[in-house]
Amino acid sequence: MAGAHDGAPWKNARRQERPDESKVNQVAFLAIEHACKAFGKNTIRAVDDLSLSVERGEFIVFVGSSGCGKSTTLRLIAGLETPDSGTIALEGRDITRTPPAERNIAMVFQDYALYPHMTVFDNIAFPLTVRRVPRAERKRRVCAVSETLGIADILHRKPAKLSGGQKQRVAIGRALVRDPAVFLMDEPLSNLDAKLRAQMRGELARLHRTMRATIIYVTHDQTEAMTLASRIVVMDQGRVQQIGTPDELYLRPKNLFVAEFIGTPSMNLLACEVRGRTPYLARSAIGGGLCTASGRQRLFDAARLPFEPSNLEGRRLIAGIRPEHAHVERRPSETEPRPSRGLQGVCVRRERIGAEMYALVDLGGASVLGKESSDPQKKPRVGGEATISLQPEELLLFDQETTQALGTPRP
Numbered sequence: 078m079a080g081a082h083d084g085a086p087w088k089n090a091r092r093q094e095r096p097d098e099s100k101v102n103q104v105a106f107l108a109i110e111h112a113c114k115a116f117g118k119n120t121i122r123a124v125d126d127l128s129l130s131v132e133r134g135e136f137i138v139f140v141g142s143s144g145c146g147k148s149t150t151l152r153l154i155a156g157l158e159t160p161d162s163g164t165i166a167l168e169g170r171d172i173t174r175t176p177p178a179e180r181n182i183a184m185v186f187q188d189y190a191l192y193p194h195m196t197v198f199d200n201i202a203f204p205l206t207v208r209r210v211p212r213a214e215r216k217r218r219v220c221a222v223s224e225t226l227g228i229a230d231i232l233h234r235k236p237a238k239l240s241g242g243q244k245q246r247v248a249i250g251r252a253l254v255r256d257p258a259v260f261l262m263d264e265p266l267s268n269l270d271a272k273l274r275a276q277m278r279g280e281l282a283r284l285h286r287t288m289r290a291t292i293i294y295v296t297h298d299q300t301e302a303m304t305l306a307s308r309i310v311v312m313d314q315g316r317v318q319q320i321g322t323p324d325e326l327y328l329r330p331k332n333l334f335v336a337e338f339i340g341t342p343s344m345n346l347l348a349c350e351v352r353g354r355t356p357y358l359a360r361s362a363i364g365g366g367l368c369t370a371s372g373r374q375r376l377f378d379a380a381r382l383p384f385e386p387s388n389l390e391g392r393r394l395i396a397g398i399r400p401e402h403a404h405v406e407r408r409p410s411e412t413e414p415r416p417s418r419g420l421q422g423v424c425v426r427r428e429r430i431g432a433e434m435y436a437l438v439d440l441g442g443a444s445v446l447g448k449e450s451s452d453p454q455k456k457p458r459v460g461g462e463a464t465i466s467l468q469p470e471e472l473l474l475f476d477q478e479t480t481q482a483l484g485t486p487r488p
């Protein structure tokens with residue numbers, strides 16, 4: 078069964094316009110302005126006009142599909158790559174062309190990059206050794222960092238004798254010991270198993286809180302992004318799609334890419350068309366409403382839409398519905414007439430996601446994943462008819478052509 082957004086026509090829709098992050102704060106702690114980077118003769122930019130202001134103590138998380146430019150952005154900040162155009166400033170100082178060693182920025186890599194022939198102590202102390210920090214001071218700082226990270230008892234070991242989680246802590250310790258202005262972390266937890274990952278996630282959150290560190294972090298893991306970030310940057314094809322708090326991205330995605338990318342399970346997306354005799358979907362619109370692609374079912378009366386009336390007549394839209402906002406019940410009796418409210422379909426699958434049961438309902442041409450009723454009498458049956466009820470204020474609308482979110486939800 079195809080999902081609501083499988084093979085969706087809007088996938089090929091015109092790329093969204095550039096989000097307005099161009100007005101970056103000149104006095105921001107870290108300010109990236111209009112950074113562009115292409116590799117070799119490639120005309121497609123790995124990073125395309127990226128602007129971002131980071132305040133001291135923020136935890137910024139970059140997410141986006143593979144190859145969208147997350148690591149390149151981190152490498153530009155670290156100085157491992159130089160932008161083709163644009164600038165990077167740290168604490169008001171232009172560092173666009175400053176060598177990495179002179180930036181006061183530490184990077185933690187996915188593969189830890191530990192020196193195998195050195196002990197844990199020497200690995201952590203390495204940045205101090207190359208800076209010729211006196212021996213006693215080195216020892217003091219390595220001991221303090223290893224206490225914080227809970228690895229004080231393994232300082233004599235070599236990396237080959239460490240678990241994945243321990244190696245990760247050593248890599249973080251090596252970054253911490255420098256006391257840098259900014260920490261860059263490129264998927265630092267991706268080589269750990271699920272349990273250790275959750276534990277290290279908690280530790281990173283604690284470190285960030287206690288040290289008030291400024292962290293810029295890349296991950297594929299939504300839970301990491303949603304739980305750690307003060308703000309998330311969503312990228313696609315080198316371009317920033319939206320920058321916002323986890324709540325802002327979840328509740329008010331600016332475009333279809335963000336709507337689909339953020340949230341697990343992902344948002345249901347249904348193609349709609351506006352029908353009505355008047356050009357405005359207002360309270361007085363007769364027969365106005367949003368219809369699913371099959372054209373048979375009405376999502377809402379125009380009057381119940383959570384948006385200010387706008388000129389929607391004839392526009393092709395996408396309705397976005399979070400699975401937890403679609404409430405699925407079995408039809409009480411298949412001999413009774415169908416209820417007039419809600420979407421009608423056939424339950425094709427049931428699945429447990431965490432503590433809740435969800436049902437996939439086929440609407441004929443599209444399908445919606447929704448949360449099952451908690452009433453055992455109302456649980457849908459696979460193969461049986463089901464009703465999906467929605468609250469209009471939880472509906473998001475997007476223009477199918479531009480992929481941009483529509484309207485401003487009413488307060």
Ligand SMILES: Nc1ncnc2c1ncn2[C@@H]1O[C@H](COP(=O)(O)OP(=O)(O)OP(=O)(O)O)[C@@H](O)[C@H]1O
Pocket residue numbers: 116117123141142143144145146147148149150
């Ligand atoms: N040194 C390089 N030479 C040539 N192309 C590169 C180089 N580094 C990155 N690229 C290309 O730039 C684009 C962005 O790569 P980048 O590693 O920044 O993406 P990413 O979002 O971090 O991906 P992933 O999530 O898979 O790590 C990709 O198309 C990649 O192939």
